[in-house]
Amino acid sequence: MSNAMFDVINDDLGHLEEKLLEAVAAPDELVTEVGTHLVTSGGKRLRPALCLLSAHGGPAFDLAHTLPLATALELIHTASLVHDDVIDKADTRRGAPTANAKWDNKIAILAGDYIFARAFHLVTEGGYGDHVSGRLAWLVGNLSVGEIIQDKEMYRASRDEADYYNRIQKKTADFLEICCELGARVGGMPQDEADALAQYGHDIGMAFQITDDLLDISQTSEQIGKPVGSDIRQGIITLPVLRALHESDDRDELLAIVTNPSMTDKDVERALDIVKATDGIAFAKAKADEYLAHAKAILPASLPADIKDAYEQVAEFIGDRDF
Template identity: 50%
Template sequence: MFDVVKKDLEELEKEMLSVVSSPVDLITEISTHLVEAGGKRLRPALYFLGVRARKEVSKYATDLAIALELIHMATLVHDDVIDSAATRRGIPTANSKWGNQMSVLTGDYLFAKAFSLVALSKYDQRVLLALTNIICAMSEGEIVQNRQTFIPSTDEQEYFSRIAKKTADFIAASCQLGGIIAELNDDEIAALYEYGYSIGMAFQVTDDILDITATSEQLGKPAGNDILQGIVTLPVIRALTVSSDKEELTKIVSTKGMDQEMLKRGLEIVHATDAVEYSYRAVDEFLDRARTVLPSSLPQEIRDTYIYVADFIAKRKF
């Protein structure tokens, strides 16, 4: 999918292992485990596409891509601690191997490493502002989600606001930063931000759909985990609105420490409605917006790749 920036992503992988190395062996061990766990590298890939719209990718540009991925990794480590997650991408989480304390501190280390890369280069002031805004938004989103767990809600705008902070704002900023480094004009940078935001919203809604439709093997983590944790996502919101069993579903979603039978019944209620189809329609709307806002001034190969990303999100199963 990202053939046009394949070499850039390969360089990213190599450099990340060097960047996370520490004189403290345990930090290096945990950080290396996180890097080698892999991932979609969606944020740096979208960033690199923006850079290549006008520029070659320099060491200066690669450092910012590494910073983006380190910030993402740090937030995942902290999320896994908050969620008491045992696996991610099919492998043990840092907290399940080394405990919560070491995981939180390693996440902090990765945040610091990310900003040390930025501090060592004279980036545009907009770069630092975008990175700090990313972390603020994700922290706000996580706090809001934490306060709303096990509280059944049918407020879609509240849900969309939450996932914007947790996911879409970061992907939007990654696209924006690529445009800034490429020295695109303000309208082009704003369009890339809007594209990234729309892609990010579609990506998270798809994630929430897959949580109730995919298998644990496909996800690399337990299926139905959102309901188990009391997190109300768009499919559940829809089911709470239209299901004839909405009262039963309300009780299930409100139950802390629900057992597997309750989870299974909750999923059955959701699947008995049009919740999945309804949620996919929201995904399609966001993706249509993403395709529409792309600047016509982008090189065709870059523009085609951005569109291909939207097409991939529409049909992804993991």
């Protein structure tokens, strides 16, 4: 993610990188090696950045108090991706080898568990209280529920938009909402303003996942750091595909491909061609833009100008990103 939009918290993010490395260090050399690989393999740092921005927006900002929470949020995200990569049998993420590819599934799963544990240890040490701990526990549970729902729906091609929005809310939007909410809470922000930032987080989260789904169809493997058409290969119906299943004259052929667990590379290419021949990409882009417009409109007027500007730049980045 562009550093320019986070200039206001640039020093904070530098401390975050140090804290991440400290958090994954362990007496065992292999555990430290795996953890270090995972937290240094790229990543936008969007979740901790949103937490830090929200905390800066409150009257009681204290970096030393906020940093363990921001670090824990990034660790939870990292751990969930490690487990996702095992489930998806992914070889690369962000252009780097996954833990399961570099080591094996057993080490990857246990490393993910270790990182989850380190995240909650930081939260306990931070003394944030029951609300923060409870929200984070709920988040991890909800991430799992979202993955279970997604797995259950693989190759089933539900044509219900509501199902899609419910799935991406659990997968992404709830996480960004909590980052904004908890950052505002530890920064001492009034409840109504914290609620507004939580809604902002929800909206950009929905837009972020829609955009991510778009990139899987419209970009190259080199740009997104993983094979293009991965969602189709896994039987996951995203919004552009959903639109094509409603609008394309070739909807029956597309349906046959996306519900076939044995689809070939040629099948995936054909499915991508069918989707691109419809307005599916434009339709999904318009939905993402709607969420982003609402996100910017709901930002509290009382936010410091530089913090509000950073939030607006984040929304614009999500709408324009191509990786």
